[in-house]
Amino acid sequence: MSSISFYLNGRQVSPDVEPSTPLLYVLRNELELNGPKFGCGLQQCGACMVLLDGTATPSCMLPVAAAEGKGVVSLEGLAREDGSLHPVQQAFIDEQAVQCGYCLNGMVIHAVSLLDENPDASDSEIRKAMDKNICRCGTHSRILKAIQKARRS
């Protein structure tokens, strides 16, 4: 065991873990976050995405040691200080872009990172980026609408 330090949602954390443990397990089990989800553990579905220094990154295979000194933002860290939602979160609510919601974490995180990087992303750029995220409930068309809405706001 050793202590790895990184910034989680703006606060420094130093969980005492095996450095090879994937970040996802540290976030969920040691740091008790619910946002990032285990979907595949294979970087194929996006359920586990977090913002790693601002970029949406699957956390399920990334050793926690690789986060040393970096900034990790999870779904829990998107809302503003006053509790109001991030525009992307709000757009998902406005469009009711959820069925079971298991994919939601990855969808929101990825959309935030995409729009931060490219605020005018075209519909086809959005589709291309979001292709990494799986939704088994078929909520895609609403998710696209939500991202388009957030893009405008």
Add this chain to the structure above:
Amino acid sequence: MSTRRTFLKQAGCISIGFSLLGPFSCISEGKGSVMPYSNKEIDPEQIDAWLELLADGRLKVITGKMELGQGISIAVMQVAAEELQVEIDRVSIHLAETGVTPDEGITAGSRSIETSAMNVRRAAACAREVLISMAAEKTGLPVSEMRLENGKIKAGNDEFDWTEIIEGEQISKQVYEPEEIYAKTRRKLVGTPVPRPDLEKMIRGEEFYVQDLRFPGMLHARVVRPPSYKSGLKALEEQNLANTSGFVKLVRKGSFLAVIAEKEYQAIKFQEEINKRCEWESKPIPSTPEELKSYLKSLPANSAIDEERGDWSSASGGKVVKASYSKPYIMHAANGPSCAIAIYENEVLQIWCHSQGVYPLRDTIANMLDLPKEQVYIKGVPGSGCYGHNAADDVAAEAALLAKEIPGRHIRLQWMREEEHAWEPYGSAMIMEHEASLDEKGQIQTWSYELWSDGHSTRPTSGDPANLLPGRYLEKGFGVPGPGWRGGAIRNAPPIYKTGAFKLTSNIFEGPLRISALRGLGAYANVFGIECFMDELAEKAGKDPFEFRLAHLEDERAIDCLKKLKDMTSGVQAETGQGFGIGFAQYKNSASYCAVAALVETSEEETKWAVVKKMWGVIDSGECINPDGLKNQTEGGMIQSASWTLLEQVKWDANGITSLDWETYPMLRFEEIPVVEVEVIDRPEMPPLGAGEAAQGPSAAAVVNAISAATGNRLRDLPVNR
């Protein structure tokens, strides 16, 4: 006291008295180490089986159903809020839990609105009438001057909390046929697109899923799986395992093998390591996906003529059309692998899981572990969307087995992606063969349909542990489930269209893979076959697909549904390389009507040669409780069905299942997702009809008919991209 007697007289029933404590007095909420359980029998005939009036004017609704992502919670809350005149944000819901909620069997078959929501509605309307009449008694004012609003009863200038009226108790009177259903007479909340309240929790990453539950001292487990269904464990090299950090226990019971560790990632590493040290019997899965059709037909089958009617003598002389269709094994493939937590303490077993049927599961787990069922408690907590009977019950049974090994500790078990893909019970493979004749006017004279299928449900409803995956591997050897449910195979097999004569023959085999109920059961394949065949018949008759269907329909609602789809798509022009197609069915021939159209673009590409650009859907589910929820479910069903139809097929070889992840079992992703548009036909005067599975069959047919229109070639075997 006279008050109560008055009601009883009014209602004309024998009951009852008031319970001192509401049904929730003993139930924990949120985090806590152990749930204070109850093994009370819940009588669904009682009003307070379905509702609790809270002291601050809030309302708690109780359902024996589970939230599976289908949005049942908001619909049930809406019907109760309407009858009891409470604002929706003052309503909460308690989902399936043994000893707390009524036993409503399984949350399946699109029946939750028809059953649970209607039970809650009736109980809520009764509760309103009871309250108002009690208040009238109390104040001496006429019932007509009483009004109910957010837990307050307004009587003339006076105002009472409802709990004042019921004196802090609950209405445990029997449910009766209420005089008025506000949803029918006033309809302020029902029929409106109330947003889902659970979304806020999800979007903020609050504890919501069973995967999110954490308990002090909780241990993590993983199961080590054989290579294929029938392989028994021959040998295991256990040396030095116990010395590795984090190791807690290796559990071996017959061929059921699992490991428990302090931390989750340690459990995963142990699972990998133990996997390497096991020697299993080689028991190949028979046949191959390539030769599946001929193999399935060669299997011994339980055959029956399910329906035969009409006049066959007219068949002679007409044009005859024949076609054979097929559908492979497909997966539920939940986005989040199955998960459960269990603890065994003081001879009591408690389980948190995302099962669709907590009561049947409780009884089956009790049988598997040889425990009295009064000592097994199950609380339903939402998981990832399941679309039918996936591994939710299996993982709960496995967690229960493991909890018994280490009493006093919570054991969390989550399957890995590969396990979810390889070990869930799949949607059955089917072969559908049609033969029909047309008269000179192009009307269908005779239609004979023969199908081959696995049964379609192996749920643990009979209490037999063979229906739980670990059951077959334990020393006791509970065996494997029988052939599954025949009724599922013939769901929607009789076409809705009028014909001179019709005959349905079904052949139920026991195929090579583990199967159970997947969204729509046989309806997906039956409607796919029937609706593609209708296009083939229309072509032979020289008719437009819409006109041909309308010429064979008598049911006005079916006709309205198709006509509305026609209007919606009237401006659509298929360009070169594109094709337009439709599909229609009334789910189960008794539930929602659903018509779907698809516009598909084809190209010369090797893969992705057929892309669905747009889909339109029309759904009539009778009285619509929440139009946005209904649209959401229908849109999801259309996209999911497009994915099944275009891409999905479970693969295996002699050594086991080879569709083990999202690359070897691809599904539709964003780049190929159609734009979808759904319209609802609301019929507030009619009873509500189950809707969640209605789009699966029509969507498959619409997609395939569109591809056939684009290419001029009839595609009959799924998936399209083989």
